[in-house]
Amino acid sequence: MMAEHTCQHDHTKTEGHSHTHDHGTLPRNIYFVGLLLFILALFVPNQWVKDGFYFAAVLLAGYHISWEGIEDTIKSTRANRRFTPNVHLLMLLAAIGSMVIGNFNEAALLILIFAGAHFLEEYAEGQSRREITNLLKLNPTEARLVGPDGKAKKIAASEIKKGDILQVLPGDQLATDGVILSGTSAINEASINGESIPREKTTGDEVYGSTINGNGTFLMEVTKDSSETVFAKILSVVEAAQSNQSPTETRIKKIEPIYVTVVFIAVPLFILTAPFLFGWDWYTSFYRGIVMMIAASPCALAASAVPASLSAISNLAKKGILFKGSNYLTNFAQIKAVAFDKTGTLTVGKPTVTEAVFADTIDRAEAAAVIVSMEKQANHPLAD
Structure with a gap:
């Protein structure tokens, strides 16, 4: 038994x-x-x-x-x-x-x-x-604080206060949430919204901590402490x-x-x-x-x-x-139906050129050279 x-x-x-x-x-x-x-x-x-x-x-x-x-x-x-x-x-x-x-x-x-x-x-x-x-390794640890003299110096992310002006260089990880004061750039916000294609940001747009800056340089004003950012809230939910x-x-x-x-x-x-x-x-x-x-x-x-x-x-x-x-x-x-977000979920989210169609009256090689030279000046994901 x-x-x-x-x-x-x-x-x-x-x-x-x-x-x-x-x-x-x-x-x-x-x-x-x-x-x-x-x-x-x-x-x-x-x-x-x-x-x-x-x-x-x-x-x-x-x-x-x-x-x-x-x-x-x-x-x-x-x-x-x-x-x-x-x-x-x-x-x-x-x-x-x-x-x-x-x-x-x-x-x-x-x-x-x-x-x-x-x-x-x-x-x-x-x-x-x-x-x-x-x-947690995605959580930013430092930032570039712009002083009264206009010079930027690196400080710990924990020292950032509301109202501080930060300089963000190409490839930087944003230390906290804020608003762009001057400059433009494409920012990778995948850590926040899962969207793999960077978003174009310009003066007045809101930006978020832990996201990655593209090729542009801009100044931003801090609107939240590092503990109040969107990413910090995500971490608290996960923990x-x-x-x-x-x-x-x-x-x-x-x-x-x-x-x-x-x-x-x-x-x-x-x-x-x-x-x-x-x-x-x-x-x-x-x-x-x-x-x-x-x-x-x-x-x-x-x-x-x-x-x-x-x-x-x-x-x-x-x-x-x-x-x-x-x-x-x-x-x-209890699920009866599922709604999927296309980009990054059902698709890779990385655009590629699959086909180029030209009018018969246009020289293909000449037109391609013009298009490439134009797109080289832009930092948009589609331009890449």
């Missing part, structure tokens, strides 16, 4: 466990040693040696999640001033109970699946964090996405401590009353109570929403798509 229970147990921060532990590579390496011992045990004929390998797999693969289960339960209990267990502790006791009744292979399998899901979650979160870090949860995940987080507590109460109660209610012996009652504890682990509930959202967000982040959070991801289930 126990060997049939192969439901994948996943632990996530949405199950009431705040995933703030940094394990490093050592626990992961030890986990793989435990996994190797489990695989070797499958081919060992001697039962005592086989069980020894399974027991070693439990210790090596599960020591870190076991410690976290105990540590987090103590912290949560103190903070809430009532017993607040988490799924780590439930899995630990289920594995111990499995070994007590002689099912070392089941104990090792449970711990390996649970700990494996633990590391997979950590990996997925790491992928998202790396993409956020790459986005907030890390804690954003879907309604299902939120419900799981709320009911998980209650659920685990009920299991902890129900299993001993079942073991103690079963001999009197069903006439079982104590061994049968204990055995089936442990089976009940393992089967009662909330794997199906967790696997229904949490791993799917986590893996989807991580995979999207790897491909450069940043979601506001799993709450928005789950909205895709």
